[in-house]
Amino acid sequence: MSDQFQGIEPMVYQSKINVPYSWWAGDTASKFFIKLRDEKKIMGTKCPSCNKVFLPPRKVCPSCFIENTEWVSLSGEGTVLSFTVARRQFAAIPQDKKIPVIWGLIKLDGADTALLHYLDEVRPESVEIGMRVKAVFSDTRKGAIHDISHFKPVK
Ligand SMILES: [Zn+2]
Numbered sequence: 001m002s003d004q005f006q007g008i009e010p011m012v013y014q015s016k017i018n019v020p021y022s023w024w025a026g027d028t029a030s031k032f033f034i035k036l037r038d039e040k041k042i043m044g045t046k047c048p049s050c051n052k053v054f055l056p057p058r059k060v061c062p063s064c065f066i067e068n069t070e071w072v073s074l075s076g077e078g079t080v081l082s083f084t085v086a087r088r089q090f091a092a093i094p095q096d097k098k099i100p101v102i103w104g105l106i107k108l109d110g111a112d113t114a115l116l117h118y119l120d121e122v123r124p125e126s127v128e129i130g131m132r133v134k135a136v137f138s139d140t141r142k143g144a145i146h147d148i149s150h151f152k153p154v155k
Helices: 026-039
Strands: 042-046 070-074 077-086 101-108 115-119 132-137 148-153
Touching: 026 042
Parallel strands: 115 148
Antiparallel strands: 042 070, 077 101, 077 132, 101 115, 132 148
């Protein structure tokens, strides 16, 4: 060690690395994403016992523990159950998203569960619980949840 580093305390910082990986989405999620990509259809699964409709679709009903064999097409319109506003950039927000970002918990008509997604084309101070919204699809769809670009208010 050269003399210029004598007496300098070694500092250690904790950090994380980004590790890209691939995983199989499974047959239920794959069907959901293919319908979004190819047909702009939002599909949920329905429990044959309690009749609950799940969006995002679930393979098995968490209450009845039986397979959800029926698929239901949802309109793409629904109600905001809750929301939050991010006013700073952080890792979970894609770099191309404009800050502030609004996330909404959206229950589509005909579904019994809610989907977490972006709300846009609305100012944060104008978002309300109970607000009616509809899905806006991305122009380029890749078979992912962001094939829905965002939800916007129904006028
Ligand atoms: Zn059930």
